[in-house]
Amino acid sequence: MTPTPPVLRFGLAANRLHHETYGAAIFRWLEQSAVGIRELGLELYTVGRTLDAIERSDLLKGYPGLIRYPYGREGGLMKLVARVTEGAGDERPFDGAIYLIDPVDPSSIFPEALALKRQCITHGRPFISTLMGAVEWIEVERLCRGLAPDPKLDPIFDFSRQTLALIAHDALKDQMVEYAARHFDLLSRFAHRVGTGTTSRRLNELAWSRGWPADRPWVQPYLSGPLGGDAQIAELVLEERCQRVIFFEDPHVARQHEADIQLLERAVRVVTDKACCIASPAVAGKWAEAVERRG
Template identity: 50%
Template structure:
């Protein structure tokens, strides 16, 4: 979202929707989003595209001033979420969506409607952030404000002491080389994490990379490999996420192939959404590269 001086590019457009359980209460995830990310939101030039009932909740909670300007889409039952998908794939910068914040309640049945699944898939295909947890949305907004040159918005630094943090690194077969490229480019940052976890082959490849960079002995166990995804590795990592031992998940998904273990992939995402104020998932290579670069910049301000 970097913008050059004098650019005529339209303002940042963010699609916003929250499941019912994440918008009604005074301490709901939607309310916390605007409270925690207030400075970041104010630092960014955002046009919000909000699906019906979510905008109703924003107005009820008195948060409208932080959601200006905005475009109202219809209620979900009237096609609001479908329209959001259409704007994700729109190539016109004045009508497209740059990122989607969809605060998903993992037990809300609407989160597995075709339009909800299509929204996530199209975001990955078109390389646009899909932020489905409170933690993901807050960190992304803070990092984007940092990318715009703002230094006065930074938060309290929760989760930034990487020596006490863990990260999961997962990639589908067609994207394992992408993962290796990202890991090599950001190796010094990833090396600061207390623990790195991966599934199956990805873990073995990352350990080979670490041995090349750090030496055979020092890099041998750089990543703790679990089972492959189809054999249950996603479930093993999901448990650590639920126990709040893994905060960040870098998951390079290939949206173009049918996956027999799709349920396991969804299990891992569901785990992150269960601890929505703790865990975050980044799902595409370009977004992962940008996120790690900006995270490294943010660490310099701690």
């Protein structure tokens, strides 16, 4: 007998812009994903005002998996950080966090917001900060549970019209090459791939060894991160010419060009319904395996 998979637990929060009025990102997410949330029995540990807004909307009316956490000023986001790191009592840690970020909201750079992202990356759990990413991740979890693909989401998974950025910090470049080798056919479905510096060179060498035409790059190279490559790709994202970023971030090393990295992440959040970012090898692997099942 196949064992019942554990209940998924995610932290959930949204900056004011994304929950203040109907039509904001949190409501658009639920309009597209509420059925999937119910199918999964997903437990959403939701910070104060975000939960207030969801309850007013009735988009998850009567759903028992909507669990209140304190307001942000009372430490709600801090508690999410702790629960991503370890569980409470005998419970497992959270499986990830959805934090819909308004990049011009001062609270988006509070220590607890930065720590939530860092701990998710450190522990190989999804940190989802855009509307597109939140819609897609519910589908990823559904596919991992063996549920049938949602045809309404086919446009999100039509990679023939999308550009993918592939970026990795020094300590994770080998893992990026291994990832690309393992999922080469999937990543080749994208209309275009872009990347920075050394990562682009190594990925192109991989592609040429796999039979990719030698007269054209598999990944269009931009400058290295410290020389401005992250900023160049951020501009592509803002112009809606790059929809996805897979960025293997090393959370343990301080970098002189940290501002450029934050610029790229900020750009993704500006176009919240048009772009998303995956920031760790474990999460990128789960995403790829789910999408490959989708066909």
